[in-house]
Amino acid sequence: MDALELGATLYVPGTRTDLFDIVAGRRHPGLRSAVICLEDSIRPADVPLALTNLASLLQRLGEEPATVPVFIRPRDERMLGHMLGFPGIEAIQGFVVPKATAESLPPYLRALASDTHLLMPTLETREAFDPAELGRVREQLLAIKERVLCIRIGGNDLLHTIGARRSAIRTAYEGPLGGTIAALVTAFAPFGFALSAPVFEHFDSPDLLLEEVERDIEHGLLTKTAIHPCQIDVIQSAYRVGASELAEAREILGNDRGVFALNGSMCEPATHGRWAESVVKRASIYGVRPEVVAAAG
Template sequence: MNTHALALGATLYMPCTRTDLAERLFGPARIHDLRSVVLCLEDAVLERDLPEALMNLGGLLRFADAREGGPSDPMVFVRPRDATMMARILRMPGAGRLAGYVLPKANAETLPCYLGLHVPEGQMLMPTLETREACDPYDMRRLRDQLLAVQDRILVLRIGGNDLMQSMGLRRPPGRTSYDGPLGAVIAMLVATFSPWGFQLSAPVMERFGDAALLRRELVRDIDHGLLTKTAIHPDQIPIIQGALSVPAHEVEEARAILDPNGPAVFAQDGVMCEPATHRVWAERLLARADVFGVVDGLSIHRRA
């Protein structure tokens, strides 16, 4: 599994209209335990506010370029409005310090415009699946074929849950996870379309940020679908998301037994059949997740050495 994708953790979206970006990302008021952030110039910014938003982004990039980076600095991505705006950002002083770009409204028709831009080596792309085409398996297979040609540049595919619901004329009801309505079937289809070909996907945002219990319920379903990063829209969601991604100690023990080169072809552990030939990838991903988010024994979380 791409460990850089795992390292995203809870990816916080912040509009570029904010004037405190440097303070919240790198200064004394920095957001605790923030691993990755997307600075948005698209849906979160009104057309009339674009000049101010681009000015704020330019100031942040100059600030980041002038400082010494630290090990706890978050990965910073930018979500432009379109390929033309992305080309403008690529020319900004300090843009080389970005971790990459989120590509909005990605589908087989829009992707070539982004792929035609010269993105510096090392900067990654995160296409967002949020148009009505994301509900069509045929269109997603077309997109997958395009992405396979540049797979080394794709960090994760982000699932835009609210936009997909909007395309259906729906909104998530109170108390319901993303999986409790038609969006659940779309998420399952996207996982089946992209994951077997080696792409990682990011779980959609929980916009009801005041309902921590609902977020925890949804995270269980995210993990069941192999979605091991998630969009956040409020700092309070970050510890909940990243805490949920820690791994139970008994699962770590099971994974290690599956990966034991001297183990049997099939064995039972705690009433569960374990078969290394079919469970190896699961075990490798689980241990990679434990390396990033720690192991929980029911009372505490500790990092693996």
């Protein structure tokens, strides 16, 4: 599985009673991936209920496979070890590692040492602001790089560490997270890791969400956490590629010149090739957006 296929990853509290309908694609058409959360989205008192729901879901998936890739977010490594013993756990694609740091990752990795599930570590603690700590995390993840589907950016938790909440009228890039998102991209993307953009919590502002997703794309973040079903189409529609953008990407990939001009811009396959490959892949998954032609006169 490629991280680009995740699209808008819907986070679903494990206490919900319709988990199977969600992962079977019955509740939200177009959903491409889901995380069943047993961490911050549920109260400690509700953990037993969530675990019971999860066990029932896994049993059901043994009879009827999910159509949506399913990931589980445990509360800690002990809960992860407990889950790995559930019958049917092989039916899910992987686990989200919450609050991943250089100190917290090793116990998770030991628990999963003989396992083949994919991992999505989440950077959401104060260590994410420390370049040296990020370097330590990166070295640990490079050792298991083939299992790391993507690295998730936990925007709300990062804001919590500084006692802030994101604005309802500006994108994350205009607030205190802007520089942090860029720093996380530059810390991990050059080493071949995909990253997921943080959640947009104000689900009644689709225009602002679209603006933020466009900024995500500029940063190379091509999958995003969703906390409400109404966000799914907004996010995934933004991943569609413009026809002219796709034509330019194909020209870059198919041209044997060192540098050439196209549509008023310099195109250099040696430096634009990775971008072009991403555009072509996005088009194959999400489709091509129709070009808007201005009326004459």
